[in-house]
Amino acid sequence: MLKNVLVFSLSGTELISRANAVAENTVLVTAAGALTGADTVYTYPAESSVALQLKAIADVAAELQPELVLCEATASGRLVAGYLAALLKTNSLPDVQTLEITDAGLESTRMVYGGSFVKAESVPYPAVAIVGGGVLLGDENLKAGETKELSGTVEGLELVSVSESGVSMGNLAGAKRVVCVGRGLGSADNLPLVDELAGLLDAEIGCTRPAAEEENWYPKNRYIGISGVMLKSKMYLGLGVSGQMQHMIGTRSCGSIFAVNKLEGAAIVDEADYTLVGNVNTALPAIIEKLK
Amino acid sequence: MNILVCFKYIYNDEEVYVGSDGTPDVGSASWVVSPYDLNATEAAMKLAAAVGDSNVYMMTVAGDVLDNSKAKKSALSRGPAAMYAVKAPNALELDNLAVASLLKGAVEKVEDVDLVICGEGSGDMYSQQLGNMLGGMLGWPTLNVVSELKYEDGKVMAVRSDAGRTETFAINGKAVISVTSDISRPRIPSMKEIMGAGKKPVTIWSADEIGGLASVTNVASVKAPPKTERKRQVFHEADEAEFEEFCKLLKSSI
Numbered sequence: 001m002l003k004n005v006l007v008f009s010l011s012g013t014e015l016i017s018r019a020n021a022v023a024e025n026t027v028l029v030t031a032a033g034a035l036t037g038a039d040t041v042y043t044y045p046a047e048s049s050v051a052l053q054l055k056a057i058a059d060v061a062a063e064l065q066p067e068l069v070l071c072e073a074t075a076s077g078r079l080v081a082g083y084l085a086a087l088l089k090t091n092s093l094p095d096v097q098t099l100e101i102t103d104a105g106l107e108s109t110r111m112v113y114g115g116s117f118v119k120a121e122s123v124p125y126p127a128v129a130i131v132g133g134g135v136l137l138g139d140e141n142l143k144a145g146e147t148k149e150l151s152g153t154v155e156g157l158e159l160v161s162v163s164e165s166g167v168s169m170g171n172l173a174g175a176k177r178v179v180c181v182g183r184g185l186g187s188a189d190n191l192p193l194v195d196e197l198a199g200l201l202d203a204e205i206g207c208t209r210p211a212a213e214e215e216n217w218y219p220k221n222r223y224i225g226i227s228g229v230m231l232k233s234k235m236y237l238g239l240g241v242s243g244q245m246q247h248m249i250g251t252r253s254c255g256s257i258f259a260v261n262k263l264e265g266a267a268i269v270d271e272a273d274y275t276l277v278g279n280v281n282t283a284l285p286a287i288i289e290k291l292k
Numbered sequence: 293m294n295i296l297v298c299f300k301y302i303y304n305d306e307e308v309y310v311g312s313d314g315t316p317d318v319g320s321a322s323w324v325v326s327p328y329d330l331n332a333t334e335a336a337m338k339l340a341a342a343v344g345d346s347n348v349y350m351m352t353v354a355g356d357v358l359d360n361s362k363a364k365k366s367a368l369s370r371g372p373a374a375m376y377a378v379k380a381p382n383a384l385e386l387d388n389l390a391v392a393s394l395l396k397g398a399v400e401k402v403e404d405v406d407l408v409i410c411g412e413g414s415g416d417m418y419s420q421q422l423g424n425m426l427g428g429m430l431g432w433p434t435l436n437v438v439s440e441l442k443y444e445d446g447k448v449m450a451v452r453s454d455a456g457r458t459e460t461f462a463i464n465g466k467a468v469i470s471v472t473s474d475i476s477r478p479r480i481p482s483m484k485e486i487m488g489a490g491k492k493p494v495t496i497w498s499a500d501e502i503g504g505l506a507s508v509t510n511v512a513s514v515k516a517p518p519k520t521e522r523k524r525q526v527f528h529e530a531d532e533a534e535f536e537e538f539c540k541l542l543k544s545s546i
């Protein structure tokens with residue numbers, strides 16, 4: 001049994017449940033109104049930013065001296081994890097796929113080299129891990145503790161504005177069928193055709209990282225791969241997707257992989273069940289005709 | 293303003309193969325600047341130009357690659373005036389704790405650093421942790437996932453995009469910032485810039501000179517995972533029967 005565990009999480013009860021199972025005393029840091037369930041819950045105002053709370057969270061950790069810190073696998077979780085790892089003089093274990101909490105420390109695995117390899121590593125306590133959904137599944141185990149408020153500020157850093165895009169995440173991670181747009185789609189003019197095809201296939205639309213970040217065809221939370229969404233769909237259809245490992249790793253759990261690519265030598269041909277060698281500009285409308 | 297861009301030399305991932313024992317074979321891989329650090333460099337150059345009267349320097353912790361003139365040019369041909377480096381023979385085996393503590397020591401040796409800019413994650417390990425750890429060690433304001441840096445009314449403005457939420461910060465003083473790859477497109481250096489980069493100054497300290505913390509991570513193995521076997525059937529759009537067959541298979545997936 002560990003003495004003190006600190007959890008940073010904004011949604012989901014997995015991390016706090018596991019912390020309660022392995023530790024005598026648990027502390028949760030979260031945004032106001034987001035979560036409860038630990039012996040002590042520190043909340044910061046929802047309209048603030050986690051970046052302004054780093055010093056305040058570090059003060060909580062300095063007093064608590066946790067053996068273990070668990071952070072959710074989001075940008076905010078990663079920020080807190082790195083900052084606290086520096087304070088605790090440990091190396092944070094990022095985006096673990098598996099995590100064992102042992103008497104001596106943490107043992108984890110994670111993907112490296114864009115998913116081409118899996119790294120198994122361990123660290124002694126005090127330890128910090130960044131943990132995504134599904135890694136620490138188990139029984140819900142929540143405590144009714146006291147809530148305290150954090151109202152951190154950081155000298156030299158001023159939050160000028162906050163906006164919520166309201167862009168829906170859709171349900172890409174849980175979708176049964178996915179049509180994925182790669183840079184090879186060529187032009188935003190083809191996007192309505194993608195909508196039509198996705199409609200006919202009853203599929204969600206995802207994309208590659210460059211299609212989101214460089215072409216701006218879709219919001220960033222729509223890209224599939226090691227640094228984006230990991231799919232579990234029955235079917236995946238890639239349109240103008242080259243099939244680099246960093247992307248395809250997100251399709252490893254998919255049922256059938258379909259692709260349309262103009263190059264027979266594209267990497268995706270080896271990663272797909274069925275590849276149509278052709279030009280999306282002509283193949284896309286022709287496929288739509290056939291499916292109607 | 294003095295801006296330091298932290299970067300990592302990695303093996304070109306397209307030349308890292310799965311060895312016969314399942315471990316990475318880097319025997320024929322060349323060194324490259326980790327791709328997202330190039331985006332960070334360009335962001336730093338743009339910010340420096342906007343601020344005016346500014347300097348951009350590169351900083352890394354690396355091993356023998358520091359003796360490689362091509363690697364030096366690839367880092368310095370995209371604008372920065374000079375490079376600072378901590379030479380550690382086993383640089384790629386150090387964990388982020390050790391690397392961040394060496395970088396902290398090195399940052400403190402350079403005069404009047406205002407901003408440290410890091411790429412969000414390296415092309416090999418992609419931990420997305422180094423900048424956050426460095427910020428914690430320096431005790432400076434720390435931001436990650438910054439997708440835009442601007443200069444307005446005498447202040448550096450940083451836009452942090454986390455899922456659907458966008459936060460805009462004004463930075464007044466020192467900070468450590470990790471930027472996402474969409475912040476800028478890396479520039480393609482000209483022949484002249486590549487030649488000129490060879491003449492730019494490089495200051496190298498040894499890891500012993502800097503001190504720093506030891507790694508705490510024990511790496512048990514790095515191995516290729518089992519591959520999902522796929523059917524790899526190819527159909528051609530130009531062949532009507534093959535196209536028909538592809539569409540039929542697609543239809544049967546509904």
Ligand SMILES: Cc1cc2nc3c(=O)[nH]c(=O)nc-3n(C[C@H](O)[C@H](O)[C@H](O)COP(=O)(O)OP(=O)(O)OC[C@H]3O[C@@H](n4cnc5c(N)ncnc54)[C@H](O)[C@@H]3O)c2cc1C
Nearest residue numbers: 182183184208209225226227240241242246247262279280
């Ligand atoms: C650390 C790191 C993390 C990364 N994480 C991710 C990630 O999570 N997700 C991700 O997607 N990427 C990620 N990447 C990027 C990844 O390596 C690839 O660069 C990216 O997936 C390629 O996107 P793409 O296939 O859309 O574009 P491209 O590589 O440009 O491929 C376009 C393809 O379209 C084909 N094409 C072109 N025109 C046509 C046409 N008219 N008809 C048919 N086909 C055509 C081409 O033959 C080509 O194969 C990451 C990279 C790094 C370094």
